[in-house]
Structure formats: C-alpha cells, structure tokens
Amino acid sequence: MIYLQLFLSFFQIGLFGFGGGLAILSLIQMEVEQHGWMTQQEFVDIVAVSQVTPGPIGINCATYVGYTTAGLWGCVLATFAIVLPSLILMLSICKAYFWLNRHFTGNPYFEQTLRMLRFTVIGLIASAALMLIKPTNFIDTVSWIIFAVVALLTVLPNFAKNKVTDIISHPILLIVLAGLAGYVIYA
C-alpha cells in the first residue's frame, strides 16, 4: 500500500512540477505533510542537503522520502515515479516536435498559458518559503539574522555583479557558513 501511495504521490509531483527545482518544493511539501512522511524540520533539512549535494532537488527528495518510508525499493520506486511523467511527456514532445512547432508557435492560447505558468510558479515558490516560516525553523532572533544575511547576500549580484559577489552569494557557501554559525551559537 505504501508503495502505491509513494508511486502516486511522486508521479503527481512529476506531472505537475512546472518550472523545475524550487517550484516543485511546494508540491513535495504538501504530499509529504499530508501523508505524514516527514516532519517540517526533516523537510527543510533535506532541502539543505539537496543544495549542497549534486543533482536535481526533486530526485534528492524522492530518493530520501522513498528510503525513509519504505526502504530500498521505496526509494527506487519514488525516484522512478517522479521521472516517469517526464519520460512520457518529453518523448511525445520529441516525436511530435515538428508538428508541435508548426501548430503551437505563435498560438496565443499556448503561449499565454506558458507565460501564466511562469507567474504561477513564482506563487508556488513563495508559498514554499512562507510555509517554512514557522517556530520550528525560526527558533530565536539569531534565526532571523541568519535569514536576513543570507537573503541579502543572495540578491547582491542583482545590484553589483562581479567575481566577489558571485562567490559570496553561492548557495553552497551560504549553507556551510550558516551551519558553522549554528554550530558555534547553539552547540
């Protein structure tokens, strides 16, 4: 039963995961929360781990949830399930590539829907961030200081783009530094 649930959940995440990585987070969050597969803290932790390990966040989450809920087969199944919709859809797109190109380029319905989805994705990512602002993740003032510093450093290259800002805004560096700060302050 757990296998079927895992398959359906991650198939659905793959099928509706428009906009890739971060946009998929809110879908995953909703699924794992509803099934009680992960606590909110565990979810944030695995997103942190995903940011510092190679590969797409969706695969990382599927593998982790699959393993913790149903062992080795669970993680194979969940990873397969999140990739399957892509396989079906992208292969159909590839096969019908020239036909699609002729009929859908310049079609206002098609183009505006794609454009709309870009905005929806922004909403999805915002909701993922908002749902994570909770006392379990923000335990005291220090948490808010870390949040503010990381947010500022991340947007810095938008205002001053050079080698220094590129390096200090790198997510891996920021997560490692936040971890060190946490260790120094809370341990």
Next chain:
Amino acid sequence: MFWQLFYTYLKIGTFTLGGGYAMLPLIQREVVDRKNWINEEEFLNMIALAQAAPGLIAVNSAIFIGWRVGGWRGVCGAVLGAVLPSFLIILAIAMVFKDWKDIPAVEAAFRGVRPAVVALIAAPLFKMAKSAIKDKGQRTKDKGLNALFLLVSLAAALLIWLGHVNPVWVILATILLTLLVVDIVERRRR
C-alpha cells in the same frame, strides 16, 4: 551510444550542485561544444521545451538529447546518468542521516541552516518576477494581462500558504483561467 550518453550525463550529474538551471551551461559545453550532438539553435529549443514541460529540467533535457542522439537507448543512458549520482548520494545520506541527527553538534548546525534555506528559496523571487514581466518575444504590451498574471501568482501563494490548497489544483485552475481570458481577448480582437 547508450554508454556515451550515460557517461556524459553521469559527469554532468555528478559535478553540478544546485539542480537543473546550474546544469544547463555544463550540458551546453558537453553536448554542443565538445560532442557536437546538437547545434546551438536546437539547444535553445531544447531548453525552452524542457522548461515548458512539467518535471525536472535536468531530466527533461536528458530525455530530449538522449532521443535526438540515440533513440530509446540514448534516452535510457542519459536519464540513468543524470539521476544516478544524486540517487546514490542521497541514498547513502538517508542511510546514516537518522543517526547523525541525534548528534547534538549536527542538530546545532542544522538550527543555523534552516533559516538560511528559507532565505535561499525566497530570495530569487523578485528576480524571477522581474524577468517574467519583461520576458522578450512575448506579448508584454498587454498591461492588463500582466496585472492579472501578477495577481494570480499572489493568489496562488496565499491559497497554498493560508488555505492549504494542493498546488495541483492551483496549477489546473490557472491553466483554465488563462485559456478563458485569452479566449475572451481573442474574440474581442476579431
């Protein structure tokens, strides 16, 4: 062909941190510049398709290139190569993570990391909103539509955050709404 695509994507999958978008320059270097499997224009088309279709961008691009270069075998090789590194690494982490978290030092470090993760998710939003509005090649003159789009993205965030609505319904609703609005606009134009 299976092994060539597998090996190329394994390399890309192993050395890109931060997921889909970080992979694109590496894919371009390997697939377009080094192997000449597809040309520059096809690569740009591929990115557009991989982004428009649902699913993980890295996997979508692996499927497209795998298919163009080596048919079914190519697809299998590229997808396995793209997925395997992160699968194995996370599997290893999941196996030891439960025990790790009981170590006070690790838990202390994660207390610092959690707010940082929330900031990393939230911070790129403004840039994304700006580029979504400015998007070239699309009909951006339609200010009414732009305002509607922004309003919908705000509504989407609030519905999911406060209303706990499943994002799937939000996505389906926005697709229907857009089709409806475009239909009205098109009819009026004729």
